[in-house]
Amino acid sequence: MRSGVVLVLAALGFLAGLADAARPHDAPSGWIYPLECCSNYDCREVAAAEISEGPAGYVVRATGEVIPMTDAKVKPSPDGKFHWCSRGGRDDGATICLFVPPRGF
Numbered sequence: 001m002r003s004g005v006v007l008v009l010a011a012l013g014f015l016a017g018l019a020d021a022a023r024p025h026d027a028p029s030g031w032i033y034p035l036e037c038c039s040n041y042d043c044r045e046v047a048a049a050e051i052s053e054g055p056a057g058y059v060v061r062a063t064g065e066v067i068p069m070t071d072a073k074v075k076p077s078p079d080g081k082f083h084w085c086s087r088g089g090r091d092d093g094a095t096i097c098l099f100v101p102p103r104g105f
Helices: 002-025
Strands: 044-045 052-053 058-060 072-075 083-086 094-100
Touching: 002 094
Parallel strands: 072 094
Antiparallel strands: 044 083, 052 058, 083 094
């Protein structure tokens, strides 16, 4: 009987670990990064100063990439802040997705 309780507790601990593994998909404000953009560590909120808007599109300061505003990588930000998803979550990684706040008029 005691070994059965230990087995159940171990299974519950394993399942709780799986739930924690999904948390990195969550943005700090609580929305979930889409799986197409994030593999548990690729996405993060970035300061507005890290992304600029130029005539050719959005410029990612860390990499110098210019992403046209019409590119499929550009997505609306659910919380009004910039979020950048890069390969491997690296500061010099290529952009996977860029979440941008609504443009001011």
